[in-house]
Amino acid sequence: MVQATVGVTGLAVMGRNLARNFARHGHPVAVHNRTAGRTRALVDEFGDEGTFLPAETPEAFVASLERPRKIIVMVKAGAPTDAVIEEFAPLLDPGDILVDGGNAFFLDTRRREAALRQREVRFVGTGVSGGEEGALNGPSIMPGGPREAYAELGPLLESVAASVDGTPCCTHVGEEGAGHFVKMVHNGIEYADMQLIAESYDLLRHAAGLEPPEIAEVFRTWNDGRLESYLIEITAQILDHVDPATGQPFVDVVLDRAEQKGTGRWTVQNALDLGVPVPGIAEAVFARSVSGHTGLRAAAAGLPGPDPDAAPVLDLVGAVERALYASKIVAYAQGFHQIEAGAAEYGWDVDAGALATIWRGGCIIRARFLDRIRAAYEADPHLPTLLTDTGFADALGGAQDDWRRVVAAAARAGVPAPGFAGALAYYDALRAARLPAALTQAQRDYFGAHTYRRTDRGGVFHTRWAQDGAEEETG
């Protein structure tokens, strides 16, 4: 009897497409879903794509797998994942590998891995990016969990992952929760990237006065250059699309309220916990939040702004391209900083260059740009920030005038550009010789005796502001 080399449980859009991807690559795949109708539908519709071993019960599913078993769980993240683990764990043997391919919160993954380790089941929290299309044709896969489990699981996952220049977009990203952590920050970076693109569109439309088809053409041109990416490509297509019902540009008939599922918010919450500044990601999360506050927006709609009849800003296209590229470097630098800080905090060995490599294909942020990041980490694996890589520093240098002009143009035209402005502020803060944090610290000492350090000598000091104004050394 044929035994399956891999099993997938949870056959909604992601699981079903991943199972088909395995089957198409010649892997006999066991398939199971809580509601058996989905399992039957998969085999009825796509059974001719490869060898599927459908199972109606967890017991039959587990029995149809080669040992050590490799089972991929693709169910809704949260309580459903715990329910599936509870159901399957008693049926597994020591050495079996249970992969969670859902969008789990990484601290849940750590907890689950520790619990399953007691049973000697190897739990691999794995980020999967690329949506349903990626799951079918090759996603970017970010497995965490035990390194030795990857030795057995890796070839299987690599065979179905996207591939760029012959390199699979899948690697062991780090131990235990690292896979889901990295996927979380990947999504945060995706939020920032999308926000910067949205601001570019808004500026070209409302400061430069271009119409959507003209902006689509600009994006197509950009996609032939260093900004070449999936997100730029789809943006051009969206801006060219005309709504069949009204004949209006499609972008004008979509309600301007961006939703979110939570990974961007998790990224920012975690960054706050780690003390890592990721304003590019935070501004993107907040921009979506602002867009959804329709009551607040309606109340503020009549507030004064700049002259609505002001002449369009000329020659903005090239400047926006340079500002976008510079701001994108900053956003990615922040994301990679968070990943390095997370790895240090949680004790994972994460290779930043390897991440850039596996994000080059399959996922939403796939881009030529990631090759540059890979090269930057290859040249210096201990790069303190992407901003100081020679190539990126040159690009930031070349963008200076335009970046500042674009932020000023946005302010003058009343176009909200928190991504561009925040990226520039972060850049200026990092390169500043002195920051007004000195004044902030002095204020803290004034009202709360929080003490301060001096630039001219060691020690910790407090000034007796409310008494004689004299300074005392406190430590």
Ligand code: NBP
């Ligand atoms: P959903 O997130 O919509 O989940 C539906 C699946 O979960 C169904 O198979 C359902 O079974 C199963 N399920 C639920 Br709900 N509760 C269950 C329980 N208590 N026990 C067993 N099974 C249960 O599916 P999806 O959109 O395919 O996403 C799957 C995972 O992949 C999610 O974690 C998601 O965040 C992640 N992800 C999604 C995308 C994407 O683009 N959609 C991209 C990357 C990652 P049923 O059929 O019996 O109801």
